[in-house]
Amino acid sequence: MLERNNTILPDETNANARKLAWRDGLPYCVEFQDVYFSTDNGLLETEYVFLQGNDLPARWQHPGLSNFTIIETGFGTGLNFLCAAKLWLEHAPEHAVLHFVSVEKYPLTLNDTTAALALWPQLNALSTPLLHQYQALINEQTINLYDDRVQLSVHIGDATEQLARITSMADAWFLDGFSPAKNPEMWHAGLFCEMAKHAQASTTFATFTSAGDVRRGLIAAGFKVNKRPGFGKKREMLCGEFIGFDNG
Ligand SMILES: C[S@@+](CC[C@H](N)C(=O)[O-])C[C@H]1O[C@@H](n2cnc3c(N)ncnc32)[C@H](O)[C@@H]1O
Numbered sequence: 582m583l584e585r586n587n588t589i590l591p592d593e594t595n596a597n598a599r600k601l602a603w604r605d606g607l608p609y610c611v612e613f614q615d616v617y618f619s620t621d622n623g624l625l626e627t628e629y630v631f632l633q634g635n636d637l638p639a640r641w642q643h644p645g646l647s648n649f650t651i652i653e654t655g656f657g658t659g660l661n662f663l664c665a666a667k668l669w670l671e672h673a674p675e676h677a678v679l680h681f682v683s684v685e686k687y688p689l690t691l692n693d694t695t696a697a698l699a700l701w702p703q704l705n706a707l708s709t710p711l712l713h714q715y716q717a718l719i720n721e722q723t724i725n726l727y728d729d730r731v732q733l734s735v736h737i738g739d740a741t742e743q744l745a746r747i748t749s750m751a752d753a754w755f756l757d758g759f760s761p762a763k764n765p766e767m768w769h770a771g772l773f774c775e776m777a778k779h780a781q782a783s784t785t786f787a788t789f790t791s792a793g794d795v796r797r798g799l800i801a802a803g804f805k806v807n808k809r810p811g812f813g814k815k816r817e818m819l820c821g822e823f824i825g826f827d828n829g
Pocket residue numbers: 616617618654655656657658659660661662684685686687688738739740741757758759764766767
């Protein structure tokens with residue numbers, strides 16, 4: 582490990598770990614020069630942006646709920662997944678199943694994921710079973726967790742390419758990924774088009790970014806887009822629902 586400007590650089594001998602460094606005690610991607618989650622508080626950011634942005638606390642209290650599918654771009658450290666699973670286990674009916682489907686181009690190693698999730702001891706009860714099965718998840722794509730109340734799938738590869746192969750329909754989209762300015766290859770019309778193909782009347786989305794290109798791309802793909810105050814230092818974020826093009 583090398584240390585430079587408060588950043589602990591990753592071990593160059595490991596192809597996966599090449600993507601993850603540590604800056605000021607938080608996971609950081611040297612290649613994209615971006616953070617895995619907010620430096621203000623990643624856990625609160627996930628709750629605010631993705632869980633509340635999709636109105637999940639209210640939607641998951643419904644007694645008739647039998648299953649729900651979230652599709653996410655960029656599994657990263659798994660923090661969004663764990664926060665969603667925690668909320669699900671606390672609020673959804675016991676017989677209901679959460680399907681969490683994520684796509685990830687640069688999966689982290691088990692060691693890096695373990696180190697990143699150690700930042701959140703309050704999630705230990707959920708992260709420990711995930712870490713036990715992490716290698717199986719990467720190798721086999723799908724695992725069941727928490728007494729089979731949650732099914733997690735991670736498709737390895739570029740978001741748009743992987744989404745084109747997925748048959749699941751989303752009830753909610755977690756549109757994550759490094760910032761559009763730093764990762765323009767991911768945030769393009771093809772991605773928004775895939776989101777629309779995996780959306781139906783009640784499908785919502787939320788994202789931490791309020792970039793104009795993202796807002797316009799989502800609208801062009803058939804999403805109604807709202808702006809909300811952003812988390813921490815971010816001025817605004819986007820959330821909304823799929824309306825298609827048959828809206829009068
Ligand atoms: C900000 S991090 C996501 C954080 C994550 N949701 C979490 O809970 O830790 C962005 C993720 O998007 C992934 N990514 C970047 N470009 C991608 C692409 N074109 N397709 C799929 N994943 C991509 C990165 O490898 C990284 O793990």
